[in-house]
Amino acid sequence: MVSPRIGLWLVGARGGVASTATLGLCALKRRLIGAAGLVSELPQFAGLELAAWESFVVGGHEIRAGSLRDSALELANSSRAIDGRLVDECRDDLAEIDLRIRPGVLCRSGAAVEDLASLDLPQDPTPRDCIRRLQGDLAEFIAAENLEHLVLVNVASTEPPVQPADLPSRWAELDATLDDWSTCRLPASSLYAIAAIEMGLSAVNFTPSLGSSPPAIDDLARQRKARHMGCDGKTGETLMKSVLAPMFRQRNLHVMSWVGHNIFGNLDGVVLNDPANKASKVASKDHLIGEILGYRPQTLVSIEYIESLGDWKTAWDHIHFTGFLGTPMTLQFIWQGCDSLLAGPLVLDLARFTEKAWRRGEIGLMTFLASFFKSPYGIGEHDFTRQFQALEAWVAGA
16 A cells, blocks of 8 residues: 555535544544445456555545534444444544534535534635635645645535536536526536646546536636546445346336335434435436436435434335236345435545546546446446446556
């Protein structure tokens, strides 16, 4: 393993996913935990010379007051998802990282996200001023920590949908809209992405929000020799869909309908309880079935907030399909997992693989990371096995 100093900048730095990834990184550095859940620790990646865990320094943006320790203890005490003793052993590390968290951005994030904000956030006169403020935070972090590179990962709450097709396709045209909030249609997730990419850094969108998906932002990435990827981390029910749907296709079993009900109770659930924000998530979870099968069965995705569940989520799927002689059959599965514990290690994996792509001089979309996302940018392949083979092929080309 190589040991450069690499910044991991988390947007939504005190949320469940970010605090889990941060606690996990601290525990990895202290040799307190094993490698379960970390894709980058699989044997086939051992020769890739990925950055050591000790190389990463964490900072971030946040709209809520509090501390990383409090967020981690919430997972330990309320959700019973992690061992509180682990939080205590890493408390000094978490306190140090808290000092590197800066006030974030609220822009087209939806009323549900705005209601969560508890910090006194700066009032930026224009979108361009907002981007410059974010870049100032990133530059200060890079200088203070003597970093060689920085990977920004957005793990903030889901924003209401914005269609990339409604935006200019070239960076020069999109750039011209940044001088007035009335002409800028970009949400906060895209402003964060632009801030990093314009500096030649790396940006990863783990959320279903717009992020760096507009072609104009990819145009900027290529101009600045930056790299980016997204969107929406694939951790649970959709992961199962991307594994099971190819089975039906390959066995020539016709899927008539696929229904998925999801219930969970964390802050993400609070935000997704708002129909405007929920629309982004449902679209991201629902589209891949038809794209894998080659036809579109009747589908339904529901997401409901159940407060008592905390960070635990349950997905129940009912698949109605036709077999030989036209006989209807049914497959059902139940996925139960801790939301933040499923997502957290993938954030660390993405930082590691992205840092390697930077070291290899790659720019633009990192399509080899498609297996990590529900709606991967720039690629129409949603079969998990094929996506993972693309990651392995990228490794083989190192």
